[in-house]
Amino acid sequence: xxxxxxxxxxxxxxxxxxxxxxxxxxxxxxxxxxxxxxxxxxxxxxxxxxxxxxxxxxxxxxxxxxxxxxxxxxxxxxxxxxxxxxxxxxxxxxxxxxxxxxxxxxxxxxxxxxxxxxxxxxxxxxxxxxxxxxxxxxxxxxxxxxxxxxxxxxxxxxxxxxxxxxxxxxxxxxxxxxxxxxxxxxxxxxxxxxxxxxxxxxxxxxxxxxxxxxxxxxxxxxxxxxxxxxxxxxxxxxxxxxxxxxxxxxxxxxxxxxxxxxxxxxxxxxxxxxxxxxxxxxxxxxxxxxxxxxxxxxxxxxxxxxxxxxxxxxxxxxxxxxxxxxxxx
Amino acid sequence: xxxxxxxxxxxxxxxxxxxxxxxxxxxxxxxxxxxxxxxxxxxxxxxxxxxxxxxxxxxxxxxxxxxxxxxxxxxxxxxxxxxxxxxxxxxxxxxxxxxxxxxxxxxxxxxxxxxxxxxxxxxxxxxxxxxxxxxxxxxxxxxxxxxxxxxxxxxxxxxxxxxxxxxxxxxxxxxxxxxxxxxxxxxxxxxxxxxxxxxxxxxxxxxxxxxxxxxxxxxxxxxxxxxxxxxxxxxxxxxxxxxxxxxxxxxxxxxxxxxxxxxxxxxx
Numbered sequence: 397x398x399x400x401x402x403x404x405x406x407x408x409x410x411x412x413x414x415x416x417x418x419x420x421x422x423x424x425x426x427x428x429x430x431x432x433x434x435x436x437x438x439x440x441x442x443x444x445x446x447x448x449x450x451x452x453x454x455x456x457x458x459x460x461x462x463x464x465x466x467x468x469x470x471x472x473x474x475x476x477x478x479x480x481x482x483x484x485x486x487x488x489x490x491x492x493x494x495x496x497x498x499x500x501x502x503x504x505x506x507x508x509x510x511x512x513x514x515x516x517x518x519x520x521x522x523x524x525x526x527x528x529x530x531x532x533x534x535x536x537x538x539x540x541x542x543x544x545x546x547x548x549x550x551x552x553x554x555x556x557x558x559x560x561x562x563x564x565x566x567x568x569x570x571x572x573x574x575x576x577x578x579x580x581x582x583x584x585x586x587x588x589x590x591x592x593x594x595x596x597x598x599x600x601x602x603x604x605x606x607x608x609x610x611x612x613x614x615x616x617x618x619x620x621x622x623x624x625x626x627x628x629x630x631x632x633x634x635x636x637x638x639x640x641x642x643x644x645x646x647x648x649x650x651x652x653x654x655x656x657x658x659x660x661x662x663x664x665x666x667x668x669x670x671x672x673x674x675x676x677x678x679x680x681x682x683x684x685x686x687x688x689x690x691x692x693x694x695x696x697x698x699x700x701x702x703x704x705x706x707x708x709x710x711x712x713x714x715x716x717x718x719x720x721x722x723x724x725x
Numbered sequence: 726x727x728x729x730x731x732x733x734x735x736x737x738x739x740x741x742x743x744x745x746x747x748x749x750x751x752x753x754x755x756x757x758x759x760x761x762x763x764x765x766x767x768x769x770x771x772x773x774x775x776x777x778x779x780x781x782x783x784x785x786x787x788x789x790x791x792x793x794x795x796x797x798x799x800x801x802x803x804x805x806x807x808x809x810x811x812x813x814x815x816x817x818x819x820x821x822x823x824x825x826x827x828x829x830x831x832x833x834x835x836x837x838x839x840x841x842x843x844x845x846x847x848x849x850x851x852x853x854x855x856x857x858x859x860x861x862x863x864x865x866x867x868x869x870x871x872x873x874x875x876x877x878x879x880x881x882x883x884x885x886x887x888x889x890x891x892x893x894x895x896x897x898x899x900x901x902x903x904x905x906x907x908x909x910x911x912x913x914x915x916x917x918x919x920x921x922x923x924x925x926x927x928x929x930x931x932x933x934x935x936x937x938x939x940x941x942x943x944x945x946x947x948x949x950x951x952x953x954x955x956x957x958x959x960x961x962x963x964x965x966x967x968x969x970x971x972x973x974x975x976x977x978x979x980x981x982x983x984x985x986x987x988x989x990x991x992x993x
Contacts, residue, residue: 485824
């Protein structure tokens, strides 16, 4: 459904020195700065797939989505979404996609959501019966039927986001871009949005690309992950794969009974010691030596509880994003 | 664009405008009543100061009605604050949502401008109704003139949109087009007959003004309405105004095409 080939985008901005003199100078001469936002990106997304697009701020996630939604033109490369070049903005293409932006309201601020939705029904030419059925379903699942007639500006952030989701999906898009859909929401609202996205995916099978800084979004919703660093794709694969590829160790945590005495020296030959006190030992142990380390801990210390965990995905991604060159597993 | 969509866009803008009741009535009072009072004092000062009974083909009463008409027509033609709407969309990234919709952006904005005319018309109806009672029936105002005036206002509204649209699209390249809009507003007011009737200009200047689009924004609809134009003059004026609409529409399309190529979707 989405095919991206060597897609690149550079932006030209102007640098302005701070202060009054900088402002005066910029009236006559401005220094041009070329920023590479996305570089040679290639990937595909299939029907019913939710792909997590992650990266630090400025990594190029939103720029990539904007190109695939047809909002901006690429500098080079090509992309086909449902067979269309997005930036040519064919109406047949635009009727089949949706972009949900957590940081940008799309609904008419001064009108009740119901009015905006009616407008969108007309904009997308949705037949009456289909509109009614879709709206009933979306409002019921998102639990906002009672808020449809309240002006959008008076809704809570969570309710507004739910309305944004309805507005984006009321025409039944086959491709959905979700740009930080849970940003700023409380935990309950985040969970509700995630559950809804999963349910919607099950029922409608659209291709979805999701960007988020919340790892829980990515872990709950995406089986596949694309990691962007400074505009380049540095990883494209399964969520489990990124852990296996980039985390060469697991975290072994032992909680001790009060009467234990712990020697740091003895622990260092089992793995890297992250924490060590009278009640807790936390080690980073190479994958191949986890069983041996666990057995050693149980033998040597009065262990009350033992946990063996993968490194948090957020930590791995953060490490990849920080690294300048090739990230060694 | 389908009829249902046009209707919904139009009424959505009307509802949006009317959702701020206090602002609706305050703007009605401030922009109409105050300007009418200012017009009254200006006309009084001009005629009393010059000591002449007729200035630029208008006596004091006719001049006052000219100002009344040009204020009311101006409100319909300019449709309040939508003049900055396009540049704001570009500057703040609001354009993004319109680029996603399968409808032409320019047409959506124009229909919104028409929608903004609805509340303006209500304000005009409320505040203009008492004018004949207070100042008498304007000389030259006939049903035929009113009909010609309404058609001229419709053309002027479209012309105003098509003039401001390409200027606002400069926001694709410049961060702020406010100064360009101020220049346009000033040029329109001076050369379009909002500051003073165009009959105050010399014959040769008037000839030039008739060829430029500004006259067709304010002076032409007002002169049509007040019966100062013959049907033939009105027909020629409509043709010139619509001709400018065509030229500006082509210009707007070209600038839009180049501009959207530049668009970076700021704010998201």
